[in-house]
Amino acid sequence: xxxxxxxxxxxxxxxxxxxxxxxxxxxxxxxxxxxxxxxxxxxxxxxxxxxxxxxxxxxxxxxxxxxxxxxxxxxxxxxxxxxxxxxxxxxxxxxxxxxxxxxxxxxxxxxxxxxxxxxxxxxxxxxxxxxxxxxxxxxxxxxxxxxxxxxxxxxxxxxxxxxxxxxxxxxxxxxxxxxxxxxxxxxxxxxxxxxxxxxxxxxxxxxxxxxxxxxxxxxxxxxxxxxxxxxxxxxxxxxxxxxxxxxxxxxxxxxxxxxxxxxxxxxxxxx
Numbered sequence: 205x206x207x208x209x210x211x212x213x214x215x216x217x218x219x220x221x222x223x224x225x226x227x228x229x230x231x232x233x234x235x236x237x238x239x240x241x242x243x244x245x246x247x248x249x250x251x252x253x254x255x256x257x258x259x260x261x262x263x264x265x266x267x268x269x270x271x272x273x274x275x276x277x278x279x280x281x282x283x284x285x286x287x288x289x290x291x292x293x294x295x296x297x298x299x300x301x302x303x304x305x306x307x308x309x310x311x312x313x314x315x316x317x318x319x320x321x322x323x324x325x326x327x328x329x330x331x332x333x334x335x336x337x338x339x340x341x342x343x344x345x346x347x348x349x350x351x352x353x354x355x356x357x358x359x360x361x362x363x364x365x366x367x368x369x370x371x372x373x374x375x376x377x378x379x380x381x382x383x384x385x386x387x388x389x390x391x392x393x394x395x396x397x398x399x400x401x402x403x404x405x406x407x408x409x410x411x412x413x414x415x416x417x418x419x420x421x422x423x424x425x426x427x428x429x430x431x432x433x434x435x436x437x438x439x440x441x442x443x444x445x446x447x448x449x450x451x452x453x454x455x456x457x458x459x460x461x462x463x464x465x466x467x468x469x470x471x472x473x474x475x
Contacts, residue, residue, distance in 0.1 A: 234269075234411055237433050242268035253344035260346075273347050273413075273430045276467075281346070283425030283468035290396060290447050290472040291424060294349035294438050296339035297462035298471065300449050303334050303441070318441065322388070322400070323363060330398060333444035337471070340437050340462065347431045350467060352401050352440050353424045355393035360417045362387045387412045388439075391422065395474045397443040403429065404437040412436075425468050447472045 210217040236242055245268045249255075261275045284291055292298065301307070303318055318336070319328035341347060351357075364385050388402035403412045414429035416422070449472040456463045465471060 234432060237268045237272075239267055246271045255344060269432050272343075272433050275348070276346050281467040283350070284470040286470065287395070288474050289470035290442075290474070291350075291352060292339065292465040292467060292469045292471050293352040293401065293428070293440065294339050294341060294347075295345040295466050296341045296438065296464075298453060298457075298465045299338045299340070299462050300453055300457045301336045301338070303331050303336050305332050307336075321386075321402070321439070327390070327400065330443055331400070331441045334442045335447070335449065337440040337442070337449075338437065339439075339465070341431065343433075346467060347436070348467075349403070349428055349430070349438055350425045351391065351422045351428050353391055353393045353396055353399055354422060355391040355399075357392075357416070357420055357422050358390040359419055360387050360389045360414055362412075385412065387414060389414075395446075397446045399443075400439075400441040401428070402439040402441075403431070404439065405431065445475055448475050 237245075243265070246265055249268070249271065250257075250262075255274075259276060259280055261277060262271075265271045265274075281295075307317060317328070318331055319325050322328050362385070384404050386402055386404040388400055391399045391401060393399060403414065405412050411432045412429065413432065415427065422428075450470070453463045453471060
């Protein structure tokens, strides 16, 4: 039995979840991973996660989080320039789900609604009949992410919570996005209506590092922020009738399969 199965599927493990998932512990771990004391972890992480040194800038790391939030080499994440397409805001494994009034959000056995995720019933109603795109990042993915579309963004809203892992073993036992810290902004766009883009932190991620917190004009594909250590997730909510997702992605999602995508890649077109 691995560590996550122990934590989520045994009585002693569940007793440990509260202290392990506290924001205090997360901040302590984050401070260590931001310090020079964490540098010895870098070489083992690169090897275990099979990080390709030809794809990333690998020089000048002063701590583990420098490595984890490493920059990709120039030109290796081109943003699709077709103004009619919707892009992926990050690397990750993509699932797409329809949203109805009582939809349980589409993350394995996670149990929450759009309303409980956003904590805003009025905003949630905007997306009834729309779609939810879920980008799940693993630890070996590129952990910088961009704006999904150009437009006028709102002030960011941060919702704190206990930090639980987004790996599927956790989803079977806990409504993970109800518990995780998350931050979202609404983007009023010309082609896709009002989009909501949300970043969600996982266990031991004490920081969702978004660059711009206030209202601003933003450009799709420009860097919005970065996750620090841990597998994390981005959710994009789209109003009804605004986008046609790539049929192959839809077919995979209908079959319960995630589609690997990269930052800047086209995933759908305006309707």
